[in-house]
Amino acid sequence: xxxxxETAQALAxxxxxxxxxxxxxxxxxxxxxxAVLWAxxxxxxxGGKVRRKLTPTEASVVGVTAGTCYMAAGSIWTxxxxxxxxxxxxxxxxxFGVTGLGGVSLLLAALLYFREMRPGFAALTxxxxxxxxxxxxxxxxLPEAVIMTTAGALGAS
Numbered sequence: 314x315x316x317x318x319e320t321a322q323a324l325a326x327x328x329x330x331x332x333x334x335x336x337x338x339x340x341x342x343x344x345x346x347x348a349v350l351w352a353x354x355x356x357x358x359x360g361g362k363v364r365r366k367l368t369p370t371e372a373s374v375v376g377v378t379a380g381t382c383y384m385a386a387g388s389i390w391t392x393x394x395x396x397x398x399x400x401x402x403x404x405x406x407x408x409f410g411v412t413g414l415g416g417v418s419l420l421l422a423a424l425l426y427f428r429e430m431r432p433g434f435a436a437l438t439x440x441x442x443x444x445x446x447x448x449x450x451x452x453x454x455l456p457e458a459v460i461m462t463t464a465g466a467l468g469a470s
Contacts, residue, residue: 337468339385346379354432372432373425376439381460383440384447385469397444414449421445 337345353367353375367375380397383390404412404420421442424430430438446453461469 339382339464339469340388340390342464342467342469343379343382343386343390346375346382349375350379350436354436367432367436369430369432369435372435373430373439373442376436377443377446377456378439378460379436380440380443381447381457382464382469384444385461385464393440394444394447397441397448400441401445401448414445415451415453417445418442418449418453 350367350372353365354372380393383393401414401417404417405414421438424438425435425442443457447457
């Protein structure tokens with residue numbers, strides 16, 4: 314039994330800087346999660362097979378995670394954050410009364426929880442939701458904190 318523990322410790326010591334995936338970076342996670350979304354929500358061509366298709370719930374969770382990684386990565390990935398700001402401005406510009414980002418966050422959370430969407434739309438809603446929740450702060454910032462802590466353990470910098 315002791316040799317198993319020593320082997321596990323040696324393997325853990327070999328992981329670069331304590332990161333599970335080595336040095337991935339937030340851009341690398343963004344690319345990987347985008348690939349998961351792209352492959353997981355596409356319908357197969359005629360005669361094609363799909364190993365695994367994302368359910369709407371999985372697509373929205375991966376979308377929120379990808380959207381958070383997009384914001385962390387910056388550079389070309391800022392489109393998701395821009396999309397979130399544009400969506401939030403529809404409600405916060407005064408046409409719906411006094412609506413803050415918390416109200417928009419509540420709207421998006423209700424959509425994600427109560428509405429069964431197609432996986433592609435669920436993924437897009439998740440990406441928009443990540444940006445709105447990050448801007449709103451408060452309790453809405455908890456998913457971002459959890460995702461970024463997990464991403465740090467995986468190797469995102």
